Amino acid sequence: MPGRRAGIAFALAILALAALVAVEATRIPHSAYAVVGPRFFPFAVAGLLGLLGLLLLLQALAGGLLPADFAGEPFDRRAVAWVGLGLFLNVALIQSLGFVLASSLLFLCVARGFGSTRPIRHAALGFLLATLVFLGFSRLLGVRFGGGLVEGLLGAGA
Amino acid sequence: METLAALGQGFLVALQPTNPMWGFVGVTLGTFVGVLPGLGPALTIALLLPITYTVDATAAFILFVGIYYGAMYGGSTTSILLNTPGESATIVTALEGHRMALAGRAGPALATAAIGSFVAGTIGTLGLTFLAPTVVELALAFGPADYFSSMVLAFVTVSATLGSRPLRGLAALAFGIWLGLVGVDLQTGQARFTFGLLELLDGINVIVVCVGLFAVGETLWLAHRASLRRASIVPVRGSLWLSGEDWRRSWPAWLRGALIGFPIGALPAGGAEVPTFLSYWLERRLARRPQEFGRGAIEGVAGPEAANNASAAGVLVPMLTLGLPTSATAAIVLSAFQGYGINPGPLLMESQPQLVWGLIAGLYIANLLLLALNLPLVGLWVRVRAIPQPLLYAGILVFATVGTYGISQSPIDLVLLYAIGLLGFLMRLFDVPTAPVIIGTIPGPLAEQELRRALTIAKGDPTVLLTRPLSATLLALALTALLVPLLWRRLVRAGLRRG
Amino acid sequence: MPGWTRRATAAGALATLGLVATGLRSRTAQAAIDQLQLFVPAAPGGGWDQTARTMEAVLRVTGMVKGVQITNVPGAGGTVGLPQFVNQWKGRPNALMVGGMVMVGAVIANKAPVGLQATTPIARLTGEFEVIVVPAASPHQNLESLIAAFEANPGSVSWAGGSAGGTDHILVGMIAKAVGVDPEAAAYVAFAGGGAAQAAILGNQVTAGVSGWGEFAEQVKAGKMRALAISADKRQPGIDVPTLKEQGIDVELFNWRGVFAPPGLKPEQVKALVSLVETMAARDAWKAELAKRYWTGILLTGEPFAKFVAEEIVRIEGILASLGLA
Numbered sequence: 001m002p003g004r005r006a007g008i009a010f011a012l013a014i015l016a017l018a019a020l021v022a023v024e025a026t027r028i029p030h031s032a033y034a035v036v037g038p039r040f041f042p043f044a045v046a047g048l049l050g051l052l053g054l055l056l057l058l059q060a061l062a063g064g065l066l067p068a069d070f071a072g073e074p075f076d077r078r079a080v081a082w083v084g085l086g087l088f089l090n091v092a093l094i095q096s097l098g099f100v101l102a103s104s105l106l107f108l109c110v111a112r113g114f115g116s117t118r119p120i121r122h123a124a125l126g127f128l129l130a131t132l133v134f135l136g137f138s139r140l141l142g143v144r145f146g147g148g149l150v151e152g153l154l155g156a157g158a
Numbered sequence: 159m160e161t162l163a164a165l166g167q168g169f170l171v172a173l174q175p176t177n178p179m180w181g182f183v184g185v186t187l188g189t190f191v192g193v194l195p196g197l198g199p200a201l202t203i204a205l206l207l208p209i210t211y212t213v214d215a216t217a218a219f220i221l222f223v224g225i226y227y228g229a230m231y232g233g234s235t236t237s238i239l240l241n242t243p244g245e246s247a248t249i250v251t252a253l254e255g256h257r258m259a260l261a262g263r264a265g266p267a268l269a270t271a272a273i274g275s276f277v278a279g280t281i282g283t284l285g286l287t288f289l290a291p292t293v294v295e296l297a298l299a300f301g302p303a304d305y306f307s308s309m310v311l312a313f314v315t316v317s318a319t320l321g322s323r324p325l326r327g328l329a330a331l332a333f334g335i336w337l338g339l340v341g342v343d344l345q346t347g348q349a350r351f352t353f354g355l356l357e358l359l360d361g362i363n364v365i366v367v368c369v370g371l372f373a374v375g376e377t378l379w380l381a382h383r384a385s386l387r388r389a390s391i392v393p394v395r396g397s398l399w400l401s402g403e404d405w406r407r408s409w410p411a412w413l414r415g416a417l418i419g420f421p422i423g424a425l426p427a428g429g430a431e432v433p434t435f436l437s438y439w440l441e442r443r444l445a446r447r448p449q450e451f452g453r454g455a456i457e458g459v460a461g462p463e464a465a466n467n468a469s470a471a472g473v474l475v476p477m478l479t480l481g482l483p484t485s486a487t488a489a490i491v492l493s494a495f496q497g498y499g500i501n502p503g504p505l506l507m508e509s510q511p512q513l514v515w516g517l518i519a520g521l522y523i524a525n526l527l528l529l530a531l532n533l534p535l536v537g538l539w540v541r542v543r544a545i546p547q548p549l550l551y552a553g554i555l556v557f558a559t560v561g562t563y564g565i566s567q568s569p570i571d572l573v574l575l576y577a578i579g580l581l582g583f584l585m586r587l588f589d590v591p592t593a594p595v596i597i598g599t600i601p602g603p604l605a606e607q608e609l610r611r612a613l614t615i616a617k618g619d620p621t622v623l624l625t626r627p628l629s630a631t632l633l634a635l636a637l638t639a640l641l642v643p644l645l646w647r648r649l650v651r652a653g654l655r656r657g
Numbered sequence: 658m659p660g661w662t663r664r665a666t667a668a669g670a671l672a673t674l675g676l677v678a679t680g681l682r683s684r685t686a687q688a689a690i691d692q693l694q695l696f697v698p699a700a701p702g703g704g705w706d707q708t709a710r711t712m713e714a715v716l717r718v719t720g721m722v723k724g725v726q727i728t729n730v731p732g733a734g735g736t737v738g739l740p741q742f743v744n745q746w747k748g749r750p751n752a753l754m755v756g757g758m759v760m761v762g763a764v765i766a767n768k769a770p771v772g773l774q775a776t777t778p779i780a781r782l783t784g785e786f787e788v789i790v791v792p793a794a795s796p797h798q799n800l801e802s803l804i805a806a807f808e809a810n811p812g813s814v815s816w817a818g819g820s821a822g823g824t825d826h827i828l829v830g831m832i833a834k835a836v837g838v839d840p841e842a843a844a845y846v847a848f849a850g851g852g853a854a855q856a857a858i859l860g861n862q863v864t865a866g867v868s869g870w871g872e873f874a875e876q877v878k879a880g881k882m883r884a885l886a887i888s889a890d891k892r893q894p895g896i897d898v899p900t901l902k903e904q905g906i907d908v909e910l911f912n913w914r915g916v917f918a919p920p921g922l923k924p925e926q927v928k929a930l931v932s933l934v935e936t937m938a939a940r941d942a943w944k945a946e947l948a949k950r951y952w953t954g955i956l957l958t959g960e961p962f963a964k965f966v967a968e969e970i971v972r973i974e975g976i977l978a979s980l981g982l983a
Contacts (some may be wrong), residue, residue: 017333028343037467041606045332045335045336052332055325063269075382080456083377083378103559108552108554114547114548204700205701208710208713330893342820345818345846347820347821349767356736357737359734359737426853481876482856499949501871502875504875505875568737611847615815615846618812
């Protein structure tokens with residue numbers, strides 16, 4: 001990522017955050033009795049973020065701030081996409097498929113992203129790990145992870 | 159003398175046949191939950207409370223304090239090995255500890271953490287044994303104004319963790335403070351920054367922020383460049399054990415950490431995180447080679463780990479002397495007392511000497527057991543890094559999910575965890591330090607609440623911060639901590655020019 | 658590396674098989690028996706969770722049901738769990754949710770979409786009255802003196818208690834109203850968790866403190882705090898503290914806890930749950946647990962309890978509005 005543009009983008013992101021915090025802070029209801037109300041600190045934080053955003057912007061425009069470069073080595077989109085897919089599938093499916101199956105999928109995707117070449121073996125390992133964790137928790141500590149296909153078979157669906 | 163006799167009695171209780179076994183179960187379980195991201199001792203003990211119906215009181219409390227101390231030991235392991243602190247009190251440990259691991263010195267980092275935990279845990283327990291009544295008197299003198307000023311001091315010392323890019327570090331800190339403000343305002347009951355989500359009314363769990371930024375963020379970061387993945391596979395070089403120089407550098411840090419951690423832990427609103435920041439800052443200031451900090455200085459692991467464990471002993475001071483639940487874990491342990499028909503209060507030590515002293519003796523034993531358990535584990539833990547990378551990071555993400563989803567079963571928490579993880583990845587891409595986010599999330603909102611409490615009590619008069627001697631002293635200390643390094647640099651520079 | 662994987666797989670498979678086997682066994686054993694499911698809309702360890710776990714213990718020890726399963730869904734005074742209980746547990750004849758006055762307040766203050774009206778109230782089980790204390794070193798020897806100072810200058814009397822809008826704050830609001838002070842003018846100092854509030858009172862940092870009697874009882878007995886009044890309807894046996902009413906302040910407040918069934922049950926299913934809870938509350942084991950935890954048994958079941966809940970919602974809404982919270 002080119003340093004100057006990245007620096008400007010970061011400064012702008014901080015300024016946007018400052019604006020968001022300030023706007024949201026005005027929507028906090030007033031309370032009469034508190035000496036320092038619930039809005040004081042939010043506004044202070046918004047102000048601090050705004051100030052830092054401006055300073056960062058100046059610094060970036062002056063050409064400072066070069067994020068670590070990897071000597072032209074490519075950004076490994078495939079690996080990041082696999083990990084992201086795993087996270088997405090886990091959130092999307094954990095309630096319908098249950099913890100065990102959703103976590104097995106997560107395990108498989110992340111392993112794939114990190115260069116695993118044995119999908120079947122690793123899927124099985126992920127399933128074993130998730131099942132063990134699930135059983136360990138529900139048996140030893142009584143923590144329930146909600147229902148699901150495998151959970152129902154194991155007799156611990158909530 | 160009286161104390162020693164009582165303690166002797168306590169050891170007789172704690173060493174009764176089955177009790178050391180309970181202690182062992184406790185420390186093992188505690189180490190385990192400490193290692194897992196997102197699981198803490200409070201939750202574990204809460205879930206084990208039903209045991210109070212079947213086991214006698216001494217055994218149960220020995221089990222519980224074993225879990226408590228064990229979790230303090232275990233927390234540092236993932237910080238050092240994988241740069242994924244599972245709880246807020248071990249973030250500072252990751253700063254230097256993980257650098258050491260990347261340099262092939264995971265063994266000495268884990269060893270100094272374990273021995274430092276033992277030394278500090280024992281010093282803290284000694285403090286609990288002999289100084290508890292005095293310490294608690296001092297602790298009660300702290301009012302909201304004094305707490306606010308101590309948070310100001312903590313913020314100044316946080317500057318040590320901002321890294322080489324202070325502006326971006328400060329932005330991360332401010333972002334963390336903002337995250338900490340999300341939820342219902344304790345003082346007025348008004349919802350802040352919840353965007354209409356009921357799930358956000360209780361605020362964003364610090365553990366979710368911590369696990370998201372570190373475990374999830376680190377995984378994405380490693381995924382994005384093949385060279386990073388290769389670089390993170392480091393064979394352990396040299397000895398697993400501490401060298402002579404490691405010992406020389408570690409032991410003063412352990413002692414200083416313990417002396418910082420114990421009194422702050424004993425403060426009813428002191429917390430476990432602030433002492434670790436203070437210790438890190440102090441070690442960095444006192445280090446003979448400060449340039450090593452950020453590249454794996456062993457003092458930066460030894461001090462904060464000791465402070466963390468000593469503060470755990472400190473938390474027990476108000477709990478056992480006054481019956482005050484000043485941390486989530488203490489609250490759960492106190493409710494276990496009630497399960498036995500014992501109502502913990504200021505008379506606890508007099509009415510239940512057997513139990514209290516048995517528990518204190520149990521702490522000494524737990525510390526010994528933990529040392530015996532953790533030193534051999536060093537050899538095992540360093541091999542965690544030999545697990546094939548795809549499996550290691552896949553496993554880390556599964557465990558991160560367990561710690562978050564398993565407890566609340568809320569997909570919103572999971573979305574939050576992953577979103578914060580993505581943010582942690584972006585921050586790494588932009589070379590923004592992530593530790594300040596957590597540091598803002600904890601003392602930031604505390605400082606706000608204490609300031610508002612102080613002002614409500616003082617009818618809105620802000621001079622209360624200067625008229626209370628404790629508060630004024632702390633503010634003066636903060637100012638000194640801020641100015642002295644600046645002045646020092648000026649003087650040095652002036653001297654150089656002249657000389 | 659492959660060796661490592663193979664070994665781990667084998668060990669994991671063995672362990673999983675073992676656990677699966679025990680899981681299957683316990684499931685077939687449980688299929689035939691009476692299972693009660695308790696829904697706790699709070700984290701493990703708090704008051705509602707303790708109520709559920711105490712119920713579990715009593716029901717198990719006395720053999721009234723064969724098994725009890727507790728599910729915790731924490732968040733926002735119960736308002737995160739409540740919709741889940743109402744929607745996803747609808748029609749389950751063997752389910753009970755633990756809740757209470759705090760939830761009534763949280764639903765109002767958080768403007769939650771689902772209220773307790775959506776459930777089937779089964780029984781009020783316990784109540785905890787509040788106590789007003791001052792530090793041992795306080796100049797206020799009695800309630801009269803504290804209230805006089807409060808009336809003269811409301812801002813100069815600071816009250817320590819739990820979070821804004823909670824039971825402690827509600828009591829301060831009620832007292833202010835009763836003595837003719839604007840509730841919003843009271844200098845209420847909210848603390849997270851009982852320990853910090855107690856420390857502030859013991860350390861003489863605030864004028865007065867408000868909390869459940871159970872939290873302060875030991876400090877009062879040890880002479881570290883002075884109890885000026887309790888919020889009960891009448892003198893309590895074994896507690897030498899006058900009520901607010903006795904001292905001319907017409908305020909009464911119980912932090913009650915009870916159990917609720919999901920919506921959509923048949924009348925006979927409701928009846929069965931009511932009688933289960935009534936039988937449990939009559940057991941000595943239950944009474945012994947109440948005494949240990951400073952809970953007062955104030956059993957009220959079925960229709961009268963449903964009416965009580967409806968009245969509480971109106972009453973608390975009024976108080977929270979006067980505190981600027983509704």
